[in-house]
Amino acid sequence: MSDRELSMTGRIVCGMITCGQRTGYDIKRFVDKTTRHFMAISYGQLYPELKRLAEAGLVVGSAAPTGERARTEYALTEAGREALEAWLRSDAELLYELRDEAMLKLFFSDSAPDRRIEIVRAMRARNERKLAELRALEPHAALGPVGPRLTLELGIGMSQWLIEWCEAAERRLASEPEG
Amino acid sequence: MSDRELSMTGRIVCGMITCGQRTGYDIKRFVDKTTRHFMAISYGQLYPELKRLAEAGLVVGSAAPTGERARTEYALTEAGREALEAWLRSDAELLYELRDEAMLKLFFSDSAPDRRIEIVRAMRARNERKLAELRALEPHAALGPVGPRLTLELGIGMSQWLIEWCEAAERRLASEPEG
DNA sequence: ACAATCATGTAAGGGGTTACATGATTTG
DNA sequence: CAAATCATGTAACCCCTTACATGATTGT
Structure with a gap:
């Protein structure tokens, strides 16, 4: 009680x-x-x-x-x-916690600049795996209520955005290795 | 040793x-x-x-x-x-952990559908605060090495994308409350 | 028959935060 | 002279994961 x-x-x-x-x-x-x-x-x-x-x-x-x-x-x-x-x-502060090892590697990548592009590639690969997992849930969620549909849509969109960011970064790093 | x-x-x-x-x-x-x-x-x-x-x-x-x-x-x-x-x-699996209370509320929002749009608004507000914090660090990071610049750029871009997603979701929810 | 799934739990340990305690130095 | 900042640490606690233990039922 x-x-x-x-x-x-x-x-x-x-x-x-x-x-x-x-x-x-x-x-x-x-x-x-x-x-x-x-x-x-x-x-x-x-x-x-x-x-x-x-x-x-x-x-x-x-x-x-x-x-x-x-x-x-x-x-x-x-x-x-x-x-x-x-x-x-309630309108209390909403918990948000992110722990991202790929970003940590990227942050320190000036200690191994030749590996920078590999780090971004690994990050993209990880997000592609995650996107595939989420995509697999789409057909099932499409039938259900709105809430779950929205969070799945959000997860998919965020993964896609991250993948695109990685692709752009890879192009930049390939053309000007110091960029 | x-x-x-x-x-x-x-x-x-x-x-x-x-x-x-x-x-x-x-x-x-x-x-x-x-x-x-x-x-x-x-x-x-x-x-x-x-x-x-x-x-x-x-x-x-x-x-x-x-x-x-x-x-x-x-x-x-x-x-x-x-x-x-x-x-x-190393190319070991990269840790990635996200805990997002706003998304959890959104997931369960079919238990309080009238609050759904408020949840999205709160989520947007949180991301706008975060974006402002990151933006404040930009001038300092601009002078430094590439790694920190990339992670800051990534954080800013992600926050912006999330804010835009929230705005779009708010418009949809405002026009068709079941959407 | 065998494997996969259903079903409930615990113990040990790792990881992490918060709050506290202490005190020196610098800045306004 | 007061407040902010520099600086180091610990203890208690909370949260969480992993691994283990156990066994019934269902599907192939």
Whole structure:
């Protein structure tokens, strides 16, 4: 009854339950094919968080085994719906964290200028792989609700923009190695 | 003598030393105004890492007090230069991590469709602040080496692209609220 | 029958931030 | 003389990942 403020993990979990995911396993699987590219989760966070949310009265779990196999289905309580809504409607500072090793290499590339173009190529390759992954999700997302469609569109667009930036940078570096 | 492979923190530290930063304090300050938008560091990592790197023989510290105030200047050893180069030249998978709360809200925005446009607006505002911060660094970076110039250009371009995406999404949502 | 998938969890460890503690020096 | 900046560090904590452990069920 105490902690009505959702942690980031709690937000993912409650949100995914409203998206129709019932078990911890379902949530993990769904996250991996939807929000993973901008917000991931692991079992080590997920199951303990489901327990905490249940203790706090934001979700309720009910036994729903398949034969002999243990299985718990979760649903939001009224308090849980309120907590999720409160977060969606709050205008608190939005967390944004980026860690990009390719950019770090590029930043230090004056220590190995001959490798600069290779670093950009590796960065482009990484973004091409990511773009392909996201593209593969498009047909499925096209049928669903607006939110997921928008974030996928955003991820694809950003990847494309990055690839184009890399291509332009490669051309520049190829023509004038100091540029 | 054992650990010649740089951790991510070690890469930042060694790289920043080659960029002319001498003390822990210098490194932190410099990171905050250069790589922070794609790779941050805190004192809690920095000072212990300098100690580890010194023990491993990758950096050497020398006492260089200013009057009574303790102060240690660091330089790379030959092994340190090699470790940094080895990393820059390796073609191992490049770490990329993004955590974006604005996108998470957007993903779940079908639970509060009336707020969807506000979420996009908040996302745009955040990116406009970030763009302004990066723009402020441009005049200084323009004089320096290529690497830092490229990463700054990339950060600025990405922010601009995101802002434009948000503007387009806002127009779409304003005209057809289900879009 | 075998492999893939469903399903739940924990333990250990790594990585990282925040807040605190301390004090000297420089600048206005 | 006060405030900002220089400078070094630590302790507590939070978050998160990886690897492991276990076993049932479904599909081929």
